[in-house]
Amino acid sequence: xAVRGFQPWADELAALQTDNFEVHPEQCVRVxxxxxxxxxxxxxxxxxxxxxxxxLKVVPLRxxxxxxxxxxxxxxxxxxxxxxxxxxxAGLERAAQRSEQVVFACSLLLRKHRRMRSHPGLVELDCxxxxxxxxxxxxxxxGARDVVLSDGLCERCTYEVGRKLANDRVATTRTLLDALGMxxxxxxxxxxxxxxxxxxxxxxxxxxxxxxxxxxSWSRGQADGPRRCPRLCGI
Ligand code: SF4
Ligand code: SF4
Numbered sequence: 001x002a003v004r005g006f007q008p009w010a011d012e013l014a015a016l017q018t019d020n021f022e023v024h025p026e027q028c029v030r031v032x033x034x035x036x037x038x039x040x041x042x043x044x045x046x047x048x049x050x051x052x053x054x055x056l057k058v059v060p061l062r063x064x065x066x067x068x069x070x071x072x073x074x075x076x077x078x079x080x081x082x083x084x085x086x087x088x089x090a091g092l093e094r095a096a097q098r099s100e101q102v103v104f105a106c107s108l109l110l111r112k113h114r115r116m117r118s119h120p121g122l123v124e125l126d127c128x129x130x131x132x133x134x135x136x137x138x139x140x141x142x143g144a145r146d147v148v149l150s151d152g153l154c155e156r157c158t159y160e161v162g163r164k165l166a167n168d169r170v171a172t173t174r175t176l177l178d179a180l181g182m183x184x185x186x187x188x189x190x191x192x193x194x195x196x197x198x199x200x201x202x203x204x205x206x207x208x209x210x211x212x213x214x215x216x217s218w219s220r221g222q223a224d225g226p227r228r229c230p231r232l233c234g235i
Pocket of ligand 2: 042074
C-alpha cells in the first residue's frame with residue numbers, strides 16, 4: 001500500500017504498466033520510506049524510460065520491456081510478462097535436460113552467429129542483464145554443470161549496462177552456490193560455441209551477418225556513426 005505523501009512517485013511508476021509489463025509501485029522503497037535513496041531502476045534502464053533526478057520521471061513510450069529494471073530492483077517492483085521468469089525457467093529446464101552446458105545468449109548475438117542455435121543447451125534472452133540469481137541457480141538445480149553467459153557483443157551494445165548487471169548477478173550466484181554446496185561453473189564467455197574463437201576475432205562472419213541484417217542494426221562498420229539499438233523499440 002502506498003504511503004500517504006509518496007503517492008505521486010507511485011503514480012509515476014504505475015504509468016509503465018501495460019498488458020505485458022506488470023508494475024507494483026507499492027513495493028518501491030521510495031514509496032514506502034521517506035529517507036530511501038534507491039535509484040537502481042533508473043541506473044540500469046538503458047532507454048531512459050525511468051529517470052530519477054530531484055523527482056521520478058517515467059516515459060512509458062521509451063520502455064523496451066527489456067526487463068533490466070526487474071533484475072535491478074531490489075524489491076520486485078517490475079515484472080515483464082513475456083517472457084516472464086516462469087517462461088525463462090521453463091526454457092532453461094528444457095535446455096538443461098538436453099545438455100549439461102546451458103548457454104544464455106541475447107537475440108542480437110544469435111542473429112549475428114546463427115550457428116549458436118545448434119547448441120542443445122541454448123536459452124535466448126533479450127539481454128543477459130535480464131538474468132538474476134534465482135534463474136542462474138535454477139539452471140544448476142535443473143542439472144547444468146556449466147552455465148555460460150555469451151557476452152561477445154555486450155561492450156558495443158546499447159544495452160551494455162545489462163552486462164554490468166549480469167556481472168553482479170553472476171558474482172552473487174557463485175556465492176550462493178558455494179553456500180548451498182552446489183558444484184557448477186557460472187561464467188561469461190566470448191565464444192559463440194565451445195571451442196570456437198572469441199567473437200571479436202570473427203570479423204568475417206560478423207561482417208557477412210551485418211551486411212544482410214536489418215537497417216539500423218549494430219555492426220562494426222557503424223562504429224563511427226550513431227549507435228542504434230538493433231531491437232524493434234527503435235531507440
Ligand atoms: S523494461 Fe527496460 S526499458 Fe522498460 S523501464 Fe525497465 S529497464 Fe527501462
Ligand atoms: S529500483 Fe525499485 S525500489 Fe529502487 S527506486 Fe526503482 S522501483 Fe523503487
